Amino acid sequence: MVTIKGWQKTSLIDYSPYTASVIFTGGCSFNCGYCHNPELVVHHSAIDDIKEKDILDYLKQKKMWVDGVCITGGEPTIHPDLPKLIDKIKKIGMNVKLDTNGSNPPIIEELLRRKLVDYFAMDIKNVLDKYDDVAGVKVDKEKIKKSIDLIKNSGVDHEFRTTVVPGLVGKKEIFLIGKMLKGSKKFVIQNFRGTRPLIDSKMQEIKPYSMEQLEEMKEIASEYFEKVEVRN
Numbered sequence: 001m002v003t004i005k006g007w008q009k010t011s012l013i014d015y016s017p018y019t020a021s022v023i024f025t026g027g028c029s030f031n032c033g034y035c036h037n038p039e040l041v042v043h044h045s046a047i048d049d050i051k052e053k054d055i056l057d058y059l060k061q062k063k064m065w066v067d068g069v070c071i072t073g074g075e076p077t078i079h080p081d082l083p084k085l086i087d088k089i090k091k092i093g094m095n096v097k098l099d100t101n102g103s104n105p106p107i108i109e110e111l112l113r114r115k116l117v118d119y120f121a122m123d124i125k126n127v128l129d130k131y132d133d134v135a136g137v138k139v140d141k142e143k144i145k146k147s148i149d150l151i152k153n154s155g156v157d158h159e160f161r162t163t164v165v166p167g168l169v170g171k172k173e174i175f176l177i178g179k180m181l182k183g184s185k186k187f188v189i190q191n192f193r194g195t196r197p198l199i200d201s202k203m204q205e206i207k208p209y210s211m212e213q214l215e216e217m218k219e220i221a222s223e224y225f226e227k228v229e230v231r232n
């Protein structure tokens with residue numbers, strides 16, 4: 001059973017252009033200092049589980065108005081039963097978007113083989129040799145590379161996205177990430193936000209990049225992707 005700790009019945013922004021329900025799973029394989037969902041990463045065992053059945057019943061009732069489901073976290077792929085949950089959602093007739101940090105390629109491989117996901121959004125935390133500085137844990141980079149390859153070559157719609165943080169990820173890193181992901185469809189540059197409680201409270205003192213700096217990064221990345229988007 002996937003541990004579900006949060007549920008937003010409808011959202012217009014998490015799986016645009018669809019009206020989507022958002023499912024938040026508990027627990028994560030990373031511990032990023034800038035994580036905006038510390039309650040799902042560090043304190044998830046203190047939150048009551050939401051029953052899968054309640055969500056599935058709601059989706060069945062509302063399928064005229066809800067087109068898709070975004071599964072996010074935490075990190076959804078740490079749950080071995082994720083394919084089973086997605087299979088049930090697909091059988092209702094919903095499109096599924098999966099947010100992942102790419103740490104569990106065997107699950108991504110299974111989801112692809114069974115054609116269960118319509119859109120992947122994979123976080124790229126940093127250039128590989130500085131990944132741990134952002135992820136806050138020792139990351140198996142071979143697994144990250146495998147997930148990138150799987151998603152990039154899947155034929156399934158996808159985006160890779162990087163949160164840019166002054167002092168950790170900047171123009172040089174965006175250039176190197178662009179080279180690493182070259183040929184991928186879409187890349188999203190997300191600005192760091194320190195306005196909410198973060199896992200590393202010291203990071204709240206970091207001043208985010210300006211729009212001008214983000215546009216410079218976009219220009220650098222544009223050489224490597226069909227489409228680059230900035231989210232400020």
Ligand code: SF4
Binds near residue numbers: 031
């Ligand atoms: S991978 Fe995502 S959910 Fe996990 S700690 Fe990092 S930002 Fe938070």
